[in-house]
Amino acid sequence: MSFYIKYFPVAVVLQLIFSELLTFNGYQANIMLLYVILCSMPLGNTSQSTFYGFLVGLFTDFVLFSGIYVGASSLVFSVCAFWASKISFNFAFRNFDIYWISFVHLGVFIYSLFRYDFFFFNDFFLFLSNWFFVTYFTCFVGFILISLFSLKEKILNA
Amino acid sequence: MSRFQLIFKTYQEKITLTFCIIFSLCLIFNNDSDFIKNSKINSLDTFSFLYQPFNWLDNQLFLNKKLEVLSSENLRLSLENQVLKVHETENIRYREFLNFKKRDDINFIGADVISKGVSANMSSLIINRGLNDGVAENFSVLSSKGVIGKITSVSESSSEVQLISDVNFRLSVKIVPDEVEGILRWIGDDICEIAELKKISDIEIGDIVLTSNLSIFFQPNLPVGEVISIFEKSDSSDRVVKIKLFSDLSTVNQLFVLLDEVEN
Numbered sequence: 433m434s435f436y437i438k439y440f441p442v443a444v445v446l447q448l449i450f451s452e453l454l455t456f457n458g459y460q461a462n463i464m465l466l467y468v469i470l471c472s473m474p475l476g477n478t479s480q481s482t483f484y485g486f487l488v489g490l491f492t493d494f495v496l497f498s499g500i501y502v503g504a505s506s507l508v509f510s511v512c513a514f515w516a517s518k519i520s521f522n523f524a525f526r527n528f529d530i531y532w533i534s535f536v537h538l539g540v541f542i543y544s545l546f547r548y549d550f551f552f553f554n555d556f557f558l559f560l561s562n563w564f565f566v567t568y569f570t571c572f573v574g575f576i577l578i579s580l581f582s583l584k585e586k587i588l589n590a
Numbered sequence: 591m592s593r594f595q596l597i598f599k600t601y602q603e604k605i606t607l608t609f610c611i612i613f614s615l616c617l618i619f620n621n622d623s624d625f626i627k628n629s630k631i632n633s634l635d636t637f638s639f640l641y642q643p644f645n646w647l648d649n650q651l652f653l654n655k656k657l658e659v660l661s662s663e664n665l666r667l668s669l670e671n672q673v674l675k676v677h678e679t680e681n682i683r684y685r686e687f688l689n690f691k692k693r694d695d696i697n698f699i700g701a702d703v704i705s706k707g708v709s710a711n712m713s714s715l716i717i718n719r720g721l722n723d724g725v726a727e728n729f730s731v732l733s734s735k736g737v738i739g740k741i742t743s744v745s746e747s748s749s750e751v752q753l754i755s756d757v758n759f760r761l762s763v764k765i766v767p768d769e770v771e772g773i774l775r776w777i778g779d780d781i782c783e784i785a786e787l788k789k790i791s792d793i794e795i796g797d798i799v800l801t802s803n804l805s806i807f808f809q810p811n812l813p814v815g816e817v818i819s820i821f822e823k824s825d826s827s828d829r830v831v832k833i834k835l836f837s838d839l840s841t842v843n844q845l846f847v848l849l850d851e852v853e854n
Contacts, residue, residue: 448644451706453651455840479606486610493617494633495640496705502626503617510610518603546618558778 435471435590436484443467447496450573459565461573464492465539468509469532470583472516474590485513504546512539528584533571540567631745634716638704638748645702649843663734696809698732698846699723704748706842713756714739717845720747728807730848736813736836737761737801738845749847754782755839763814764802765831768792771802772831774814780835782815787829793820799833809848 447463454461468485475481489506512535520531544563578584598605620626701717719725721744729741731751739753752759754776761774763784770791772784787793797817801808815833822829 444640448640453644453648478603482603482606482610486614489614494630495637501618501621502630503614503621506617507611507614510607510614514603514607514610 435474435587436488439467439471440488444496446577447492451496456569457565459562459569461570462536462540462543462566463570463573463577464488464496464505465508465512465536465543466532466570466574466577468513469516469535469539470578470587472513473520473532474587475517478514478517481517482510482514485509485511501546504543508539508542511542528588529575532574536570536574537563537567540570627743627750628745631716631743631748631750634705634750635745635748638716638718641704645704645843652841697849699725699849701731701749701845701847703843703845714742714750714752715842717749717751717847718747719847720745720749722746723847724849725749725847730801730808730812732812732846732848733837733842734844734846735838736815737808738837738839738842740807741847751845753839754835754837761808761814762802762805763799765791765793765797765799765817767797771804774799774833777832780837780839781818782833782835784831784833785828787831789822789829791829793817793829793831795819812848 443463443466450461450463468488472481472485475484486506486509489509492505492509493502515538516532516535541563543566544559617626699719701719703715704718705716717731725741725744727741727744730737731739731741737754739751739756739759741749742752743750754761754774757776759776762771763774764771765784765787768791770787770793772787774782774784777783784799795817799814799817801810801812801814803810813836815835817831818834819832820829821831
């Protein structure tokens with residue numbers, strides 16, 4: 433809970449910086465997804481974690497992500513927060529990086545399915561390029577932020 | 591403890607997740623409802639202050655570059671204007687001679703981009719002009735170089751613009767000088783495709799693409815792009831043309847909304 437509250441303003445500011453100033457070939461890192469995954473990992477209460485993910489998703493849909501369906505972020509964040517909290521005790525300690533990277537893949541995959549009127553059915557190449565570009569850009573930024581804020585130690589010791 | 595409470599406690603996690611998923615899916619499948627559209631635009635209105643420092647910084651960072659580009663563009667346009675003035679006088683004389691209807695002047699308003707949102711190859715953005723400025727739904731939006739999209743929803747002081755790069759966006763265009771008409775759709779980066787062009791049409795690389803007279807929401811003859819390649823379809827009598835948009839979608843900060851509604 434404290435993680436969610438403490439890092440929320442930081443995540444919003446970082447997301448705005450990355451969406452307004454630091455785009456790469458038109459693609460933007462999804463900091464809010466990263467924030468939800470990392471903050472859900474130390475939360476023992478899965479229901480609480482899912483609900484927080486959902487609320488952050490609603491805020492993101494209505495305020496931060498203008499180019500996508502309202503409800504897509506709340507769906508993605510609820511699912512990622514649920515699984516991140518549910519199975520973190522089994523895997524997070526030994527495989528911390530693989531663990532959050534997998535969830536970034538999952539989250540961006542669901543996002544990509546809904547983007548541009550379900551473009552999985554419209555343009556498969558665009559779907560794949562969107563999925564991998566956003567995922568790897570987010571992971572790259574994620575590694576920097578985790579090192580910068582020493583998040584690994586903080587999350588595992590929480 | 592009642593049986594209901596016991597069930598809820600046992601399956602609390604799954605019930606919460608199911609509720610969140612169902613609620614999110616309801617929102618997704620009701621995105622076209624007025625309630626969702628208005629809520630989205632109102633929340634963006636309320637939180638637009640969050641974007642202001644970043645927009646200001648973005649403008650400052652590229653101010654010198656923009657000034658340089660504008661100066662050279664200004665010089666080029668001044669020279670071009672001299673030539674066009676001569677043609678204009680001639681054109682007006684011919685139109686009067688042939689008793690053609692007088693063309694209306696274009697009335698537009700400038701707007702700053704408040705939010706580009708998080709979306710690879712943006713499909714929509716928010717501008718700081720709304721009902722108070724005379725903006726309404728389906729008004730066309732241009733950058734300094736050409737057509738960029740249209741207004742899809744409006745609040746008091748801001749509006750959502752559906753960009754030409756949205757996969758659902760279609761635009762009726764014509765290729766000059768041959769005046770061949772077709773339907774334009776975005777395919778990636780700054781490249782669009784025009785389909786339904788007759789094979790017999792005389793199109794060449796470098797031809798200019800303008801909005802056609804058939805367009806419902808766009809005034810005719812607004813600049814769109816330039817032809818970069820032409821393909822023949824073996825299985826039909828149609829021809830497909832790829833064009834490069836005049837507007838650079840990745841660097842849009844200032845836009846223009848055409849205020850005059852086109853009569854259908």
